[in-house]
Amino acid sequence: MSLFGTTSGFGTGGTSMFGSTATDNHNPMKDIEVTSSPDDSIGCLSFSPPTLPGNFLIAGSWANDVRCWEVQDNGQTIPKAQQMHTGPVLDVCWSDDGSKVFTASCDKTAKMWDLNSNQAIQIAQHDAPVKTVHWIKAPNYSCVMTGSWDKTLKFWDTRSPSPMMTLQLPERCYCADVVYPMAAVATAERGLIVYQLENQPSEFRRIESPLKHQHRCVAIFKDKQNKPTGFALGSIEGRVAIHYINPPNPAKDNFTFKCHRSNGTNTSAPQDIYAVNGIAFHPVHGTLATVGSDGRFSFWDKDARTKLKTSEQLDQPISACCFNHNGNIFAYASSYDWSKGHEFYNPQKKNYIFLRNAAEELKPRNKK
Amino acid sequence: MGRKKKKQLKPWCWYCNRDFDDEKILIQHQKAKHFKCHICHKKLYTGPGLAIHCMQVHKETIDAVPNAIPGRTDIELEIYGMEGIPEKDMDERRRLLEQKTQESQKKKQQDDSDEYDDDDSTASTSFQPQPVQPQQGYIPPMAQPGLPPVPGAPGMPPGIPPLMPGVPPLMPGMPPVMPGMPPGMMPMGGMMPPGPGIPPLMPGMPPGMPPPVPRPGMPPMTQAQAVTAPGILNRPPAPAAAVPTPQPPVTKPLFPSAGQAQAAVQGPVGTDFKPLNSTPATTTEPPKPTFPAYTQSTASTTSTTNSTAAKPAASITSKPATLTTTSATSKLIHPDEDISLEERRAQLPKYQRNLPRPGQAPMGNPPVGPIGGMMPPQPGIPPQQQGMRPPLPPHGQYGGHHQGMPGYLPGAMPPYGQGPPMVPPYQGGPPRPPMGMRPPVMSQGGRY
Numbered sequence: 001m002s003l004f005g006t007t008s009g010f011g012t013g014g015t016s017m018f019g020s021t022a023t024d025n026h027n028p029m030k031d032i033e034v035t036s037s038p039d040d041s042i043g044c045l046s047f048s049p050p051t052l053p054g055n056f057l058i059a060g061s062w063a064n065d066v067r068c069w070e071v072q073d074n075g076q077t078i079p080k081a082q083q084m085h086t087g088p089v090l091d092v093c094w095s096d097d098g099s100k101v102f103t104a105s106c107d108k109t110a111k112m113w114d115l116n117s118n119q120a121i122q123i124a125q126h127d128a129p130v131k132t133v134h135w136i137k138a139p140n141y142s143c144v145m146t147g148s149w150d151k152t153l154k155f156w157d158t159r160s161p162s163p164m165m166t167l168q169l170p171e172r173c174y175c176a177d178v179v180y181p182m183a184a185v186a187t188a189e190r191g192l193i194v195y196q197l198e199n200q201p202s203e204f205r206r207i208e209s210p211l212k213h214q215h216r217c218v219a220i221f222k223d224k225q226n227k228p229t230g231f232a233l234g235s236i237e238g239r240v241a242i243h244y245i246n247p248p249n250p251a252k253d254n255f256t257f258k259c260h261r262s263n264g265t266n267t268s269a270p271q272d273i274y275a276v277n278g279i280a281f282h283p284v285h286g287t288l289a290t291v292g293s294d295g296r297f298s299f300w301d302k303d304a305r306t307k308l309k310t311s312e313q314l315d316q317p318i319s320a321c322c323f324n325h326n327g328n329i330f331a332y333a334s335s336y337d338w339s340k341g342h343e344f345y346n347p348q349k350k351n352y353i354f355l356r357n358a359a360e361e362l363k364p365r366n367k368k
Numbered sequence: 369m370g371r372k373k374k375k376q377l378k379p380w381c382w383y384c385n386r387d388f389d390d391e392k393i394l395i396q397h398q399k400a401k402h403f404k405c406h407i408c409h410k411k412l413y414t415g416p417g418l419a420i421h422c423m424q425v426h427k428e429t430i431d432a433v434p435n436a437i438p439g440r441t442d443i444e445l446e447i448y449g450m451e452g453i454p455e456k457d458m459d460e461r462r463r464l465l466e467q468k469t470q471e472s473q474k475k476k477q478q479d480d481s482d483e484y485d486d487d488d489s490t491a492s493t494s495f496q497p498q499p500v501q502p503q504q505g506y507i508p509p510m511a512q513p514g515l516p517p518v519p520g521a522p523g524m525p526p527g528i529p530p531l532m533p534g535v536p537p538l539m540p541g542m543p544p545v546m547p548g549m550p551p552g553m554m555p556m557g558g559m560m561p562p563g564p565g566i567p568p569l570m571p572g573m574p575p576g577m578p579p580p581v582p583r584p585g586m587p588p589m590t591q592a593q594a595v596t597a598p599g600i601l602n603r604p605p606a607p608a609a610a611v612p613t614p615q616p617p618v619t620k621p622l623f624p625s626a627g628q629a630q631a632a633v634q635g636p637v638g639t640d641f642k643p644l645n646s647t648p649a650t651t652t653e654p655p656k657p658t659f660p661a662y663t664q665s666t667a668s669t670t671s672t673t674n675s676t677a678a679k680p681a682a683s684i685t686s687k688p689a690t691l692t693t694t695s696a697t698s699k700l701i702h703p704d705e706d707i708s709l710e711e712r713r714a715q716l717p718k719y720q721r722n723l724p725r726p727g728q729a730p731m732g733n734p735p736v737g738p739i740g741g742m743m744p745p746q747p748g749i750p751p752q753q754q755g756m757r758p759p760l761p762p763h764g765q766y767g768g769h770h771q772g773m774p775g776y777l778p779g780a781m782p783p784y785g786q787g788p789p790m791v792p793p794y795q796g797g798p799p800r801p802p803m804g805m806r807p808p809v810m811s812q813g814g815r816y
Contacts, residue, residue: 043710062719086722090710106714107722129714149711174708188708213700215709236702236709251389261698272697275709322623337700338709342716 026334028312031354034071034331039063041366042333042351044091052098055324056080057331059353060089066113068102071329071355080090083113083120090129096137102144104133110146112158123158126150126158132185134178136197145201147173147185155201165201169193179220182228182245186215187298192233194245205245210256213237219279221286221302231287232302234276240290242302256306260292277337280319282362291318293339297332304365316349323358331360380461382453383436395449401435558699576698 014025027033038061048056055071066089068080076304094101101113102123110124124130126148134145136155143164144156149172156161166191171187178184181194182204190209195201209215213235221242221353223229230244238260247253274293281288287308292299295314300307321332335351336344377393380387383402399411401676403418407426412418415433430442540548653692703712713719 028742062713064722088710088714088719106719129710172708172711188706214706216708237700239526255546272701273698336701338713341703341712 022361025315026194031356032075034077034353041335045320045322047094049098050325058092060092062088091133095135102133104130124156132176147176175218177220179228186218210241211235232279236275238273260294282327285362287362291321293317301364328359330356383440391449402433
């Protein structure tokens with residue numbers, strides 16, 4: 001039932017801004033298509049922080065490049081600049097002032113890209129591909145945190161070649177998120193560790209995973225006072241766990257929900273279960289979006305514990321997503337994530353990044 | 369959570385054997401999972417009610433209750449919450465629970481010790497969830513050596529082992545394992561239950577412990593709860609939380625409270641978490657361990673539904689859509705191997721072609737001499753990475769520690785003399801550069 005791998009002729013579709021060809025499924029939601037999208041799968045997306053006027057989108061891809069577009073209010077996307085790594089780019093993030101972009105790559109390095117001068121320099125080195133990169137801005141320090149498959153988490157002052165600190169991870173780092181003063185890192189073998197970043201980063205707690213399958217993505221959420229209070233963790237088994245760090249009643253407050261599964265007919269057709277490739281929280285509403293290998297995105301309200309919306313199915317998995325700083329734009333990337341192995345990879349198939357207006361659809365439901 | 373005697377233990381669903389805290393939640397569950405019309409999604413009250421609805425409204429017959437385990441699919445049985453459950457099934461259930469509590473106690477102690485990855489240190493054994501908790505409650509009064517009230521976790525580890533034995537003493541035949549633990553502990557009202565399970569944990573505990581005593585209905589920690597110090601949630605995993613911070617209790621406001629700078633950040637410690645042990649933090653429930661993780665799930669998914677998070681009822685959401693189809697087989701759309709999709713993909717030669725040669729070497733430290741490619745430090749590594757399908761000639765890369773990673777590590781793709789074929793345009797960066805890399809950072813850098 002899935003459409004992956006079908007070489008739909010439209011794969012190489014053109015440059016229409018609004019991919020609205022009704023005949024193919026590459027953009028069933030009729031969202032805005034970003035121009036000049038990367039030539040290989042997009043692994044990560046990130047919008048500029050509020051300190052920059054306007055919206056700038058950064059995408060890292062398996063073609064080893066990192067691209068930057070300006071997204072205008074009318075939906076137009078203008079490619080601005082590009083940098084290269086020597087290996088696929090796995091993660092990107094912005095500095096808090098919007099002047100630098102940090103990129104992490106399979107080439108075992110992380111780079112800092114100064115947008116004003118359009119120069120990129122290496123600021124981190126690991127023994128294996130760097131899977132995550134995050135900028136930490138604390139009152140008394142600032143640094144870049146990189147998580148790698150070499151089982152370490154390193155913190156870098158970008159002016160020095162040696163890390164400020166190295167923390168050992170139980171396993172390869174698969175995903176991480178930082179919302180000061182909290183950082184959450186999920187590793188292979190279902191490892192899950194929370195760090196507190198005040199003063200200096202230190203391990204806060206190792207948590208027994210609420211999920212039974214491989215961890216794939218994690219996103220921290222905040223409470224009403226805008227302080228990080230928990231995180232959402234997605235696995236390859238179509239499930240997301242909502243976990244609070246210090247809930248009044250963990251049994252009731254923490255929960256998991258299923259998502260990104262094919263419906264299967266009511267009775268006995270086997271159900272296809274897809275990986276959750278990304279989770280992002282709306283910066284204003286606190287509701288969340290998940291994107292999966294099934295080629296759909298869904299919006300959820302974790303407090304009302306309901307689903308707000310599920311999209312139509314795209315013809316490729318959705319590999320990454322993110323919100324812009326004010327929550328008006330939801331960006332998601334449609335490209336192959338390898339969920340069906342090498343056989344279903346079609347290098348000719350075009351990779352897309354879509355932008356959707358997110359102001360309305362992510363409003364929370366009233367608690368029932 | 370208490371209510372042991374309620375309707376024979378906690379309310380449970382006859383159709384799928386899941387446990388619930390409350391009958392109301394059980395009923396909600398039944399309505400949503402078993403009595404819901406698959407055509408119009410209307411929720412009925414009972415099985416026969418659903419059958420009648422489907423017949424009258426949709427002209428369709430159904431012969432089995434949706435999402436029910438085999439043997440419990442009878443559509444004619446009128447069951448509502450806990451009412452209507454045939455007596456023999458009730459008995460069976462009670463028996464099962466008793467067995468389970470015994471086993472699970474023993475097992476749990478063991479499993480937990482393996483499971484918990486608590487911040488290094490911590491002899492996990494000392495923190496077995498169940499046993500620990502109960503004891504803590506008593507410990508304080510008992511001048512236990514090294515056993516400050518639970519909240520004081522940090523001190524615990526050393527003291528705990530002795531504690532544990534404490535419980536056993538209660539059990540008949542338990543040798544005086546606990547120094548200082550007056551045998552009078554017995555009266556720990558209800559603490560005992562954990563007793564039988566503890567022995568296995570205790571290092572050196574004579575296996576002879578008479579495990580049998582099935583403390584009836586020992587719902588983990590229920591009794592203990594009263595005993596344990598406040599703030600220790602009885603969640604079995606909870607102790608794990610406590611475990612993590614053996615260090616001196618540094619108070620760190622931590623997230624929720626924000627603010628408060630601390631000095632000495634030492635590890636975990638917790639701010640409000642402070643008590644560390646307090647709050648469970650560790651997620652929900654015990655089950656888990658046994659999960660093969662990354663299996664192709666068939667059926668594992670269904671079981672997951674049951675075990676997820678403590679509250680099955682909580683597994684929410686999705687009101688509409690994604691109705692899990694009964695317990696039918698399900699298939700994980702993911703390659704079989706236990707590695708992430710990115711790792712798998714990165715192993716392909718196509719994505720390794722431009723990786724920097726080993727010259728870069730691990731470190732970031734001082735400008736390593738070796739730049740410029742040479743197989744620095746680890747010449748002998750090859751074997752490690754091997755095993756990965758990718759043809760890549762793994763020689764020399766570093767560090768291989770990752771299982772599964774082999775592929776790229778080697779990066780040493782000799783073919784391209786230097787990674788950068790593509791890099792040129794962007795200077796500044798090329799990792800390789802003469803100069804030991806980093807330095808460039810400094811110089812140009814400045815900017816940052």
